[in-house]
Amino acid sequence: MFTSASDVRSEVESFAPYEAGLSIAEIQQKYGLARVIKMASNENPLGTSPVVQAAVQRHAGQAFRYPQAGNPRLVQALAAHLGIDPAHLFLGNGSDEVIDLLFRVRAVPGVHHAVAFKPCFGIYTTQACLNGVSLRQAPLGSDFHLNLNALSALIDENTSLVFITSPDNPSGATIKAAELAAFAQALPPACLLVVDEAYIEFASSLNEYSLFSRIASGELTNVALLRTFSKLYGLAGLRVGYGILPSRLAEYLWRVRLPFSVNILAEEAVLAVLEDRAFQEESRRVVLAGRAQLTDGLRALGCVVYPSQANFLLVKPLCSARALNQALLQRGLIIRTLGAYDLPDHVRISVGTAEENTFLLQAMAEILPNFRRS
């Protein structure tokens, strides 16, 4: 056994795993650095809310317990927080799990396909592949705008899922809710539009950019929204994401989900952070101020910075992205290169605290002239 490729499914044999950002520990060890700043994975620059830390500590003694199947307390609290019927909610081990289950529940391998932009968030690609579902990809427009006409051209009666990320990762581009609603209304009857709103809390206006109110009101019945506690709420390591879905679809997802995918401490952390409005507001304030600081600073250094409504910037530096990344790593700064997204000349930089952003801008100011001369 396991001496030839035929011992595993063909999707597994050819599988290219998701490429995560480098870790702080990895870079500290490699370069012998005391301090490393990670601006690579769009995590919350303020860290974990102290209110959440206290809640997790308070409940640490419950770690031996399974969570209540279906996390009903969390579903109720989240429904109240959003002002939506709990029947429309589904919770997963990060929105990554929701994406995987949407493929498994909606798409029949060899019959259906999914549609997304190129480049797109890596998990759409990996889970399509693993589930044996082909993913058709439409190029983003010039300057990375989300060109819905290009998506439409790939959609037919066998399209079961269309993924749009808004604000988009890695481009930061956003599309207006009114345009998305018109797009959803024109889809073939068997097609579900999935709008991944992982970064929606950082957009200038929820009303203008989120389909939430149109789904809550029942106006749109063929749309799923994905949200996460990994970004604004600062809980990436605890893995909680959710879908706002047509209730029939939510029922099927609950039916097939592994029973305990959102654990007890994650549940307590989310309950705590939902109450912690001050942390949510401060996180948003720091990111919006930092986004402006980095945009201005990087442009002043001659970089192309694309407009972003997320907590990161897509940047085209004056020099090789690889060389810049190497030089920053040596100074203890982790940013994200985008080879995995087919953007080898670009980097993605997560917004940090004011102090971290200043440190990055200073490092770049020192690095870039050297590269230009050579």
Ligand SMILES: *Cc1c(COP(=O)(O)O)cnc(C)c1O
């Ligand atoms: C970060 C991110 C998510 C969130 O993933 P989790 O599994 O909830 O941590 C989802 N979609 C996109 C596009 C993201 O960038």
